[in-house]
Amino acid sequence: MSLYDELGGEASIDAAVGIFYRRVLGDAYIKRFFEGIDMEKQAAKQKAFLTMVFGGPNNYTGMDMRVGHKHLVEKMGLNDTHFEHVLAHLRSTLAELGVGEAKVAEIIAIADSVRDDVLNR
Amino acid sequence: MPMITFDGHDYDCHQGETILEGLTRHGVLLPSACGQGVCQTCISKAVKGKPPVESQKGLKDTLAAQGYFLTCICKPEEDMELAVADVSKGWLKAAVIEKQMLNESVMRLRLQSEETLDYFAGQFINLKHPETELVRSYSLASLPDDGVLELHVKRVPNGQMSGYLHDDAQIGGRFTIDGPVGDCFYTDKDLDQSLLMVGVGTGLAPLYGIVRDALQHGHRGEIHLFHASLAESGLYYTDELNALAQQHENVHYIPCVLHGEVPEGGMKGDIQQLVQTAVPQLTGWRIYVCGDPEIVNGLKQTCFMAGASMADIYTDPFV
Numbered sequence: 001m002s003l004y005d006e007l008g009g010e011a012s013i014d015a016a017v018g019i020f021y022r023r024v025l026g027d028a029y030i031k032r033f034f035e036g037i038d039m040e041k042q043a044a045k046q047k048a049f050l051t052m053v054f055g056g057p058n059n060y061t062g063m064d065m066r067v068g069h070k071h072l073v074e075k076m077g078l079n080d081t082h083f084e085h086v087l088a089h090l091r092s093t094l095a096e097l098g099v100g101e102a103k104v105a106e107i108i109a110i111a112d113s114v115r116d117d118v119l120n121r
Numbered sequence: 122m123p124m125i126t127f128d129g130h131d132y133d134c135h136q137g138e139t140i141l142e143g144l145t146r147h148g149v150l151l152p153s154a155c156g157q158g159v160c161q162t163c164i165s166k167a168v169k170g171k172p173p174v175e176s177q178k179g180l181k182d183t184l185a186a187q188g189y190f191l192t193c194i195c196k197p198e199e200d201m202e203l204a205v206a207d208v209s210k211g212w213l214k215a216a217v218i219e220k221q222m223l224n225e226s227v228m229r230l231r232l233q234s235e236e237t238l239d240y241f242a243g244q245f246i247n248l249k250h251p252e253t254e255l256v257r258s259y260s261l262a263s264l265p266d267d268g269v270l271e272l273h274v275k276r277v278p279n280g281q282m283s284g285y286l287h288d289d290a291q292i293g294g295r296f297t298i299d300g301p302v303g304d305c306f307y308t309d310k311d312l313d314q315s316l317l318m319v320g321v322g323t324g325l326a327p328l329y330g331i332v333r334d335a336l337q338h339g340h341r342g343e344i345h346l347f348h349a350s351l352a353e354s355g356l357y358y359t360d361e362l363n364a365l366a367q368q369h370e371n372v373h374y375i376p377c378v379l380h381g382e383v384p385e386g387g388m389k390g391d392i393q394q395l396v397q398t399a400v401p402q403l404t405g406w407r408i409y410v411c412g413d414p415e416i417v418n419g420l421k422q423t424c425f426m427a428g429a430s431m432a433d434i435y436t437d438p439f440v
Contacts, residue, residue: 043431048160057157
């Protein structure tokens, strides 16, 4: 059983997106990357991403991540430190949802696997 | 076997096949990405036929109410006609029946359309300039039951459309309109939910419709309506809204100004901060914000950070 099902499927992803997105926007170090962005589209993308890392139905390709972050890397200096902030917010989101440590490590490893796509390397 | 009409052609859809799969089989490629009903890239609108409820999962209720659905998870149960972009009934004729100034720069324009316009209070229409073909959008402040279409037109410096409407449009003059458009309106999904409404300037127009629509549906939760303007002279409908608040215990009307004298029962300051101070906790609330796009987008984020779920935030930025 995937964590996606274990957590309760789509409804839990919606809850996770709310918590995760609020944490990210509340982080002064990275919130500039989210300024002027359509919040609904952003939330939809986060939902697709979290569905993927939770092992739910997805059609993930690194292409979207690359294209979506290219200008942030080139024009705004998006780097590993920023990426790690996001990972940290994902970690605390999972903790808030009561996900056990072993599972958290597993999910963070999946999320970390998109690092090179996000940073266009 | 349901038939799917798209772009003037009919396509059959096999048993168990999604609309996206069916159309692809016929060589019609719609935009899509995840194929799982998650990313919403493939969102389409059913202009005829009813999409199955499962094909609307995750969509905002106001989109579902207008027949939007996801083609990648839609196994049609009946014949459907779809459109991928925003569609309306096409252009209608409407005649001016009243012009009335509501304050020094905002005019109430009432139109009678020749055909009944089906809309949700708070949606907007597009109005065509009779001489130049210029098109501008105006929110509807009326309820469908009112029988007339009410618009609040602010005179914009050198504004071609607002200048024409204020100075040249005559009673009886005919306009071409289309619509309705927009997904900022009331749905009766939860009559006890607390509602926060913030209108900046003529952003009050859609809210004036939405608040009355909510009450007409028997909304029981608290309703806090903030109307923000630079100064008191920019407010309007204060008597009407105070009366509404008197008639309904759950309605609270808060006129807000940035400068000068503060109206009775009102507040002074930056609207974003005023809202934040007045209602710091918005978990479980439903939010409506209309008007200046910068303020609307700022408040959208403020409300989300204060706990409101994204699915519960409805906005109409006037661009």
